[in-house]
Amino acid sequence: MFRTLRGVMKLEISGYGYEKLLNDMNENSISCFNVKSEKENLYLEIYKKNLSMIKNICEKHNLEIKLLSQKGIIFRILRYSKRYGIIAGILLFLVISFFLSNIVLKIDINGNENVSDEKIIDFLKRNGIDYWSFIPEIDMDNMGRKLYIEFDEISWATVRNSGGILIVDIREGTDKPYMVPINQKCNVISDKDAQIVKIKVYSGTPVVAEGDGVAKGDVLISGIVTDKFGKSQAVRADGEITARYTEEVCFYQPLESVSLTECGKIENKSFSLWGKKLYRKNNIPEDKMIKTVSRTKDFSIFGIKLPMGISTDTYYLYEYKEMIDTPIYAEEKCIEKIKDYEEIFYSDKIIYNKEVIKENDSKGVKIRVIYTIDSKIGVKQNIIV
């Protein structure tokens, strides 16, 4: 193994008195092995570095020397020494490896929910860390502390790198949950003018009965409880009170309206390397509103995804357009608005009755809706003793 690494040469020595050669080699500390004498010729193996000395000794003793073979890794390397393309390729590979492992190719942010990636990347940029930054120049420990100081939401942050990927690990603090003050004495009062439909009391004294009408601010369940001995004490009143009340909502749809409509789309394709778009066309009109949808398709070899691919940015262009509707179309729009309103605000309530009043004029359609709703009412009002 060691001999193979150093490079071994097999020589044929011919002439008279090759014993002198062996003795001179020993005197000069030249190692030789597998020495064999055959038909007045001497065959021996030596290390490559001793060849010149052996040539001198052979010259001295009038011996002829012939190289038969040579084996070893060193000869293989020397064979390629004049192939400059291979050497240049190896050097280029080393340079690229060094370059790619020492610059920021990608920024990975983990653990953030309330602070957006964009905010963190923007902060890193302001502190001199961006794509293609030189990694050894980044003060990672200090950057973690700076992130912690900059954002109140962050309770712990660390910055590290794995090759060319800069990893920002973040832990955000969680808000304290709202604590219900169970010892706080209170009444339940009405927050609407309504008629009581159903009453369910968990604690406290009910002040109203089913069928009673109440005004906003009236006490529904009192927090003062009197026991059978006539002794009064304050408690935290609690219960479920369902009441019926009316609400009037007005919807208006003008015949002339300005609406945002899509007027086209532009697709830009670019080459993406570690998430960084290397080529970007700037053909987006500035006077239009834009909605951007980006998607990247990474290349893969045998199912293994490569960190490069084609990124497609689709820009949907919008513009404001003035439109004049017919009264019927405006009314349809108004009805759609009513449906949306009901879906948003009355999804957890029961609409007992709905009265629709249409009032059209020359400028638009107006619809008044009077809702009779069955819903839970009552808010807690603390008793200050």
Place this chain on the structure above:
Amino acid sequence: MKKENNLKYYLRKNFYLDTTVSINDNREVIVENCKKILEYNDIFIKISTSTVTFQIWGNNLRIKNYEDKGLIIEGVISSIEFL
């Protein structure tokens, strides 16, 4: 003269400068502190050391290794003669 010889003997022995000849079967001869190869071919090797000269007879004799005054001879050895 006797004292000188004693000292020489003492030094040679303690500094391992004596010639050592080891024979493994009739296949291998290992010689340490070899000074010179006086003659060499495939049937005969004559070796001189600082104290003794000896010759090896045999067939297909070859020097497997020769470095730092150590010598390994391989082949079919038929006789060793001390001169």
